[in-house]
Amino acid sequence: MTKTYLLYPNFTTFIFLWVLGLLLLSCSPSLNEQNSHLQAKLDSLQFTELALQRTLTKYGVYKDVYVEANEGLFQTLSRTGLENLDIINIINAIKDSVELFKLKVDDQFVVGFPAQDSSKPNFFRYKEHAALYHQALLNQDKQWEYQRIEKPTTINYRVHTGSLEAGSTLDGMLRAAEISSRMVQVVNGVLMCKIPFRTHAQPGDTFKVLLEERWFQDSIWISGKVLFAEYGGRVAGHHQAFLYEDEDPKSTFNAHYTRDGEALVYSGLRYPLDRMHITSGFGRRLHPVTGVRRLHNGVDYSARVGTPVYAVAEGVVTVSGYDNLSGNKIAIRHKDNSSSWYLHLHRRSVRNGQRVQARQVIGTTGASGRVTGPHLHFGFKDERGRWINPELKRMIATPKLQGERLEKLKSQIQSINDILNKAESIDT
16 A cells, blocks of 8 residues: 655645635735735746747747657757758757757757748757746857746655555555656665565565655646655665755766765766766767767767866776877776776876776866867777767766765755655644
8 A cells, every 4th residue: 555645735726725815814914925926926937938929929930840759959950951050059059058868759949030031040949848948049149049948836745655565566556656657766776776676575565755846837747856765674674765966956966875875876887077967979960060970989078177087987097198089088998898988188187007996086178179169078888899878887976975965965864854754744
């Protein structure tokens, strides 16, 4: 059996209660304050929608296009008739703010053109979801400028508790509770670091999961996080997982940890940067400098010049040098004979033949070689010397939080416990 608690009323429920209270106690100062707060939210929503409509009506012609299977942004925009250079300029304008490798089938793009020349675009819009739009506009200096437009959303917290029955599984019970597949996978992943479910899960084992969910207009699910997961059983023992978050949403330290700060991720690899934002993924693409379509044998991560670059695992430096295409580059051979590659560096701080440790600083990011701007190109070869997609390698920032981050985790654990205690008070 499972139980689900909705801790905070969603937006529609809040509106209903507010209107009912207003009819009963129209003179209440606190209700007047709620009225002002609610009206501000509604005004914000109307203003955002109006801004989007005004932006579109500024352009004489615009075209809608949708992502199809096995397409990226470049291929999709090519179907609008845009020239390659215009597409590359649009991509360069938004790539530091939008993770283009996460595009899905049926994602929508809008391209705008001036009425007097429908061949040259001056507006681009991508709807990431119902509450978030990314735009790029061509300014008077013929430079593309990025804009982010967000609509107001509400946050709800849900607690799911239950116990395994004969023939049931944690995975199946969470899915039956209508938790999204992605969040179910997160719960399974962090708990499997401590529990071999195949042999240790037993009927009567208990679990508890705390979710944070963002909603738009009370009806459209935007995103969710697993803030807390707990599992207990006679054989499995008792285990808890807490979500730690830095202020930067792209921090590589954002992950689940035990109460003591131990990372709940199976991996012997560390991230090459503290912050990960992919600007170009692995696979065939149109080169941003040459315009030639070829295999991109790594992943490009956006980073300012001088950002520390870390070795992803222990190994021996086999390349530390420079060439006109890769710029300053480093390669490290690891114990399993695989190798990691770091290109376009500003500085190199290791030499050929040097042994390095996981997460040791080996250099800093830069814009050396043939590039359009500063970033880290990170590549990975398997033991046979074949390029593979680095995104298929699971990585973590650290096996254990320390110092300020560990103290911050403790504070976040207290906040999570406060939410859980509120759920228990609702149940009693």
